[in-house]
Amino acid sequence: MNFSLRNIFLSKKTTATASEASKTDERKRATKVIKKQAKREVPYEIKDIKLAIDMAKNVDYPDRSKLLKIFNYILRDGHLMSQIKTALIKVQSEPWMIYHNGKPDEAVSEMFRRKWFNTIIAHIFYKEMFGFTLLECDGVDASTNTIGSITSIDREYVSIERQWILLEGNINGSYLPYGDIMQELDLLQFGDSENLGCLLECAYNVIWKYYARSDWSRANEKVGTPILSVVADTNNEDELDAIEAKAANFGTDGYIIGQKGDEHELLERKSDNFHLTFKDKIALCNDELSKIINGQSVTADTTAFVGSAQVGERTMDDFTQARLQGIVDEMKETVWPYLLYKTFKVDGYEFDYPRLKRERDNKINGIATVTDPANKPDEPAPPTPPKPNPKKKR
Numbered sequence: 001m002n003f004s005l006r007n008i009f010l011s012k013k014t015t016a017t018a019s020e021a022s023k024t025d026e027r028k029r030a031t032k033v034i035k036k037q038a039k040r041e042v043p044y045e046i047k048d049i050k051l052a053i054d055m056a057k058n059v060d061y062p063d064r065s066k067l068l069k070i071f072n073y074i075l076r077d078g079h080l081m082s083q084i085k086t087a088l089i090k091v092q093s094e095p096w097m098i099y100h101n102g103k104p105d106e107a108v109s110e111m112f113r114r115k116w117f118n119t120i121i122a123h124i125f126y127k128e129m130f131g132f133t134l135l136e137c138d139g140v141d142a143s144t145n146t147i148g149s150i151t152s153i154d155r156e157y158v159s160i161e162r163q164w165i166l167l168e169g170n171i172n173g174s175y176l177p178y179g180d181i182m183q184e185l186d187l188l189q190f191g192d193s194e195n196l197g198c199l200l201e202c203a204y205n206v207i208w209k210y211y212a213r214s215d216w217s218r219a220n221e222k223v224g225t226p227i228l229s230v231v232a233d234t235n236n237e238d239e240l241d242a243i244e245a246k247a248a249n250f251g252t253d254g255y256i257i258g259q260k261g262d263e264h265e266l267l268e269r270k271s272d273n274f275h276l277t278f279k280d281k282i283a284l285c286n287d288e289l290s291k292i293i294n295g296q297s298v299t300a301d302t303t304a305f306v307g308s309a310q311v312g313e314r315t316m317d318d319f320t321q322a323r324l325q326g327i328v329d330e331m332k333e334t335v336w337p338y339l340l341y342k343t344f345k346v347d348g349y350e351f352d353y354p355r356l357k358r359e360r361d362n363k364i365n366g367i368a369t370v371t372d373p374a375n376k377p378d379e380p381a382p383p384t385p386p387k388p389n390p391k392k393k394r
Contacts, residue, residue, distance in 0.1 A: 062161040074206035083293040116147040132191030142343040161193040205285040212281040231263035
């Protein structure tokens, strides 16, 4: 099917063919019809998260735009980014293999060890963070098993629930339906409409951290900076205004000139542990972020005993294995059908991780050993009962 025959919908009404997307006989990329909108950096509060959830779960017109803006806002947090990068590195550092009829094929695997393939793996990982990912492939060449570039379509221009590319980033604006022609448009979609992404849980903790840090800064200004107290010996409005102006400039001038009878006093606030409440709240939020992303915090955030660190490593390893299995599933259900559609010679081949495959097989064999009577190990023979002692004759 020619992409130029597909319809673009403007404000929910069918219009002419998508001439914007195909001005020549050669198909243009779907991202070319997106009209990028200006973005503004604005702060968000907890009430904004609640509103964003309501908008995303709207039955008639689900809209994730506000939720995705909040996600981009919280990704400025250093601790959150560190945890995400740690999880991604754990996934990307795990060696994978292409198997043929259950046996590893090193030659074919080497052909796929390219930047474009590793980019797909990374974006499959990001679907857990954001809830979904939509990629566009360009420069596909089956003869050399290569894809020129992989572009992640800005999620603010995608309605995963409706399977629309929002040309103006607005659910009520023009859109391009892609659900039925995903492979023809060279699109790869990972994730589903039910998942809002684990960054939703992270958003609460990051914004609470921002509250604690801003309150801490204001408290430092009030506690750390002395206050000038002036008792003026006058009721004249002009004189009071002049004294007020001098007091306001006390921090820059370093002195104030009053009149006879005025009293000046420098008040200093003192507190030893006022900051602990803010610091504890920030530490608590960091712990929560670590647990949301990697299931534990002892190996990254605190000094732990060896036993606690080992437990944390095993927990993170379980998280990583679950992510590896999710990548294997997406490869099987999404990437491989697309490669076959583009005539890549991958029929009969499958993507997997050697460690994951080995542990999966060991667990399956262990279950079979327990459940199948034929595979049960021989039970030890019952002990021979002792012979009775003959009575001695007298």
